Amino acid sequence: MSDSIVQRYQNVKNRIDQACHNAKRDPHSVQLLAVSKTKPIEDIKILADNGQNAFGENYLQESLSKIEICPDLEWHFIGPIQSNKTKPIAENFQWVHSVDRLKIAQRLSSQRPEHLEPLNILLEVNISEEPSKAGLSPQEVIDIVPQIAVLQNLKLRGLMAIPQKAESLEQQRKPFEQMKALLDEIQTQHPDWQFDTLSMGMSADLEAAILEGATIVRIGTDIFGARDYANK
Numbered sequence: 001m002s003d004s005i006v007q008r009y010q011n012v013k014n015r016i017d018q019a020c021h022n023a024k025r026d027p028h029s030v031q032l033l034a035v036s037k038t039k040p041i042e043d044i045k046i047l048a049d050n051g052q053n054a055f056g057e058n059y060l061q062e063s064l065s066k067i068e069i070c071p072d073l074e075w076h077f078i079g080p081i082q083s084n085k086t087k088p089i090a091e092n093f094q095w096v097h098s099v100d101r102l103k104i105a106q107r108l109s110s111q112r113p114e115h116l117e118p119l120n121i122l123l124e125v126n127i128s129e130e131p132s133k134a135g136l137s138p139q140e141v142i143d144i145v146p147q148i149a150v151l152q153n154l155k156l157r158g159l160m161a162i163p164q165k166a167e168s169l170e171q172q173r174k175p176f177e178q179m180k181a182l183l184d185e186i187q188t189q190h191p192d193w194q195f196d197t198l199s200m201g202m203s204a205d206l207e208a209a210i211l212e213g214a215t216i217v218r219i220g221t222d223i224f225g226a227r228d229y230a231n232k
């Protein structure tokens with residue numbers, strides 16, 4: 001028998017608590033983002049009934065129908081962004097983790113409705129500097145940050161990364177450590193900003209990410225089970 005979604009959710013929360021304990025960190029300093037892409041709204045409702053508030057989605061159409069059904073949850077867009085799709089993202093999400101160029105940030109800011117709070121955004125960093133992967137290099141991040149920080153309807157909160165897969169805990173920690181150093185460098189340059197968020201760590205490497213200072217871990221598979229992309 002496979003575990004129920006509630007049991008798997010509890011297991012992931014226990015892993016986060018244990019990792020915080022090992023890292024001598026307050027468990028409240030790490031937010032669990034449940035990555036619900038490809039998963040049905042019923043699963044999201046079960047988790048919401050069990051206290052989960054924040055959900056991450058990658059595919060726009062799918063996410064909009066879920067948000068319409070559950071508008072009071074906190075929705076994070078974490079997938080690749082085409083510039084002609086920024087408007088519904090700006091209108092429907094509280095967070096965007098995957099901003100990887102200035103033009104996207106400018107569009108999100110100008111399309112964010114005035115009656116909503118500023119949109120929280122993270123810059124996606126290609127921390128392992130893989131040629132085929134989305135994201136800014138660390139130097140590009142440093143260069144672009146001042147231009148993004150002035151955008152009216154955005155709140156630049158920090159950085160996100162999806163490092164290359166690695167097997168050992170030690171190997172997994174390296175890129176996360178580099179991310180934390182980059183966040184600290186920018187925070188030191190701009191002490192008056194609330195640049196406090198590191199979105200890193202997924203099912204396979206959340207322990208390493210928490211050891212290195214993650215403040216949001218994005219967990220899909222270990223909560224919802226393996227994804228079926230047949231309909232994607």
Ligand SMILES: *Cc1c(COP(=O)(O)O)cnc(C)c1O
Pocket residue numbers: 035037058078079162202203204218219220221222
């Ligand atoms: C799918 C996805 C996740 C979740 O990954 P799992 O390995 O299933 O936990 C996290 N972050 C991003 C950006 C994703 O696309």
